[in-house]
Amino acid sequence: MTKPIHTNTTPGSVDEKQRSLGRVSKASLAVAIGATLILGIWFTNASWRYRKLIWQVQAALVGGAVGFVAGRITAGKD
Numbered sequence: 001m002t003k004p005i006h007t008n009t010t011p012g013s014v015d016e017k018q019r020s021l022g023r024v025s026k027a028s029l030a031v032a033i034g035a036t037l038i039l040g041i042w043f044t045n046a047s048w049r050y051r052k053l054i055w056q057v058q059a060a061l062v063g064g065a066v067g068f069v070a071g072r073i074t075a076g077k078d
Contacts, residue, residue: 039061043054 039057046054
């Protein structure tokens with residue numbers, strides 16, 4: 001007879017942390033997609049006189065995305 005396999009699912013365990021990080025990343029993705037849609041609609045309806053503001057927002061979003069990716073790449077593994 002073989003021993004039953006026990007998984008460590010106590011609060012604070014690695015499995016629980018990975019699940020909660022998965023939920024956070026899915027929620028973050030949903031928020032990012034929603035914000036992108038709202039900004040896209042706003043950009044479409046904005047007139048040409050707001051082009052500098054639009055460029056500033058786009059630069060901020062691109063800079064944030066680049067910083068996020070660079071942080072994920074250079075982050076140390078625990």
